[in-house]
Amino acid sequence: MQLSKQDVLAKANAASKNTLMETLNIEMVDYGDDFLVARMPVDSRVYQPDGVLHGGATAALAESVGSFASHIFLDIENKFVRGLEITANHLKSVTEGYVYAKATFLHKGRTTQLLDIRVTDDNDNLVSICRLSTISLPKKK
Incomplete structure (x- = not known):
C-alpha cells in the first residue's frame, strides 16, 4: 500500500x-519522487553567541533531512x-525566520548513498551547501 x-x-x-x-x-514539510524538504526555525535556540544561525544547527538540519x-x-x-560523513559550506548568515533544507540524491546505491542538501532562507537565498553520505545495512532478524 502506497502512503500519501x-x-x-x-x-x-x-x-x-x-x-x-x-x-x-x-519538521519535514514536503517531498516528491526524488527530494525531501525540512525546515527549522531560526531563533535563540539555534544561535551562535553573536545572534546568528549556528553552523552546527544547520548541519543537524541537513543530516536529519538527508x-x-x-x-x-x-x-x-x-x-x-546511518550517516557516514557530512560536509557543510556556510555561505550566508541568518538571524530570523526559517531555514529550509532540500535533500536530493547524487547517488542511490544499495549500500551507500550520497545526498546533496541545499539550505535556503525564507527568501530562497542559499545559506549552506551540504553533502551527506549514508550507509544502509541489513536489519538483524
Whole structure:
C-alpha cells in the first residue's frame, strides 16, 4: 500500500519525538519522487553567541533531512540507515525566520548513498551547501 504525501510526512515527523529533531523544531514539510524538504526555525535556540544561525544547527538540519530521505526512498523494512560523513559550506548568515533544507540524491546505491542538501532562507537565498553520505545495512532478524 502506497502512503500519501501527508502520511509520509506525518510518519517522519512522528519519528522525531524525543530526539534532536524535536529539540531543534525540525519538521519535514514536503517531498516528491526524488527530494525531501525540512525546515527549522531560526531563533535563540539555534544561535551562535553573536545572534546568528549556528553552523552546527544547520548541519543537524541537513543530516536529519538527508537521513530521512534515505529512509523514505530505500527499503527500510529490511535495512537501517546511518550517516557516514557530512560536509557543510556556510555561505550566508541568518538571524530570523526559517531555514529550509532540500535533500536530493547524487547517488542511490544499495549500500551507500550520497545526498546533496541545499539550505535556503525564507527568501530562497542559499545559506549552506551540504553533502551527506549514508550507509544502509541489513536489519538483524
